[in-house]
Every structure is written in structure tokens, then in C-alpha cells.
Amino acid sequence: MRRPPAQSISHRTGRTIGPSSRSKRVRSRRATMNLDDVTTMTQTSSRDARPGLQAFLLLEMFVKLTIWSASFAVASVTLRYFNRWPTTPIWNADFRMAWDWGQAITLWMLVFNVTYVAALILLKVPIPNPKEGKFELRPGTRPGGQLIRAALISVITKARYEAPFPAIFVYQLTCLPPLRWFVGATIGPRSKSVNVTQPILGDPHLTTIGKNVVIGFGTSITGHTQDRDAVTVARTVIEDDVLIGAECVIYGGCTIKRGAIVGGGAIVRPFTTIGEYEVWAGVPAKKIKDLPPAP
């Protein structure tokens, strides 16, 4: 038999309160409590100013804007030097002149993008790669020199992957020779990813990818692992003929040996070595079988 819905008397009005209005009050009280919790958390985090991290964000903006302005100036002056700007203003142009404007702007964008990549390469030159090792990063303490190097390189890496408009061909240019030989990861011939030639790499300078490697969409490969109070920087090596499925995470310090396969969605723990022609999958990734070595 169904129980009748519980009723109670309101202390304030003396009226009977039905279950729906009572549960509404409880829900609203819970919601208020949750809101209070959130407010407390927000206040706590807003007190945690973390000037270092904010300086890092400002530096990132500064670097992007500086490269942007330099590219803008070089592209504009180059077109003037080669007399490539049409003489008629675009608003008075007939079709022929509008076509010339289109060509000029396309050329301007190409020069802009090449300059942007050249600036990325030049900015990387004075920053040495961080040494491999475990570095402490405790709240309230200054990060050491190795972590500062890693952070500066990550600013350049982000300026490459998140290049502001109109630097829309930076990814393609940095995957094409000769510029690819100066940027980031060593990637062997015939290797490919869903981004055609290179996957998105968190630490390109700490990643080595061999020949004929295939990397699926959404996979992250890093050369570091961040723990609560430390960052471990370690090179990740992917040898020849490896297949890494889609949506995997390969942490710093891993070595995936020749011919191995990492199944889609796997999370490969830091410092894991996957042997030749082994198949690993799962979270965390474990060996599921051996493959016969290639003839």
C-alpha cells in the first residue's frame, strides 16, 4: 500500500505544509548551502593572488602581441618594398583592382605567417631546454631555473599552437621543411597524425618521434608530469613504426619501442616502457598482447 505523503506544520504561519512545498524548502536550503560553499571557495581562491602565475599569463600576452606587431610591420614593409600594394583604394576598385587587392592581402598574410614562425624560432634560440629531473614547485616558493626555462618554452609553444589571427598558417608552416627543422620535436619521415604530419605536443623539445609513426586524433604527448608539489621533466621517445590510437595520454618519460601499439583511449603512466611489438591498452595502460615482429 502506498504511504500518504508526509505533512508538517509551518512554525511561522501555523499552516499545513504539503510535501512538495517542504521539499522545495529543503532543496532551496541545500542550494543556499551549496552557494555559500561556492562563495567561500571563490573568496579563498580570490585571496590566493599567485602573482607568478598571473605574470606568466601577462608574459604570454606580451610575447604574442610582440610577435604579432613585428609580423605586421615586416609584412607591410615587404609589400611596399616590392610595390605590391594596389594604388586604387579598395572602395573605388573595379573587379581587376579588387583582384589585385585580394592577391596583395594574401601575400601580406603569407609574409605575416612566415615572419611569425621566424620570430618563434628566434625567441626559442636563447632559451636552453630544461634539464630532465624532478623539480619542486611548492606554493609560496620560487620555481627553480629549470622550471622557468620550461615555462618560457611553453609560452613559445602556446604562441605557436594558439597563434592569433591572421597567423592561421603557423601550424602548416612549422610542419613544412625547412621551418620544421627548427621548431620543436624531432619527427621522423613518414610519420603522421590526424593533424597530417605532427600531433599537438605539450613539450615538442622533449619529444622524439621516429619514422612511420601514426598518432590518432586527440592524443596528448608530453615531456613532463605535474604532481601536486613537483614537476618531473623527462623526454618521451616514440620509436619507429609505433601506432598510438586516438584520445590517448602519454606522460613524460615514456618510451614506446619499435612496432608497439597503444590502444585508443589509453593512459600511459609516466616513465612507462612499452616493449617492441607489444600492444597496450586501458586506463592505466597495460600490456594486452604481443604482436609478431615485422618480417
Ligand SMILES: CC(C)(COP(=O)(O)OP(=O)(O)OC[C@H]1O[C@@H](n2cnc3c(N)ncnc32)[C@H](O)[C@@H]1OP(=O)(O)O)[C@@H](O)C(=O)NCCC(=O)NCCS
Ligand atoms: C588496441 C587495439 C589495436 C587492439 O585491437 P585487437 O588486436 O583487435 O584486440 P582485441 O579486439 O582482440 O582485444 C583484445 C583485448 O583488449 C581489449 N582492448 C582492445 N582495445 C582496447 C582499448 N582501446 N582499450 C581497452 N581495452 C582494449 C579488448 O577488450 C580485449 O579484452 P578481452 O580479451 O578481455 O576481451 C585496438 O583496439 C585499438 O585501440 N586500435 C587503435 C585504433 C585507433 O585509435 N587508431 C587511430 C584512429 S585516428
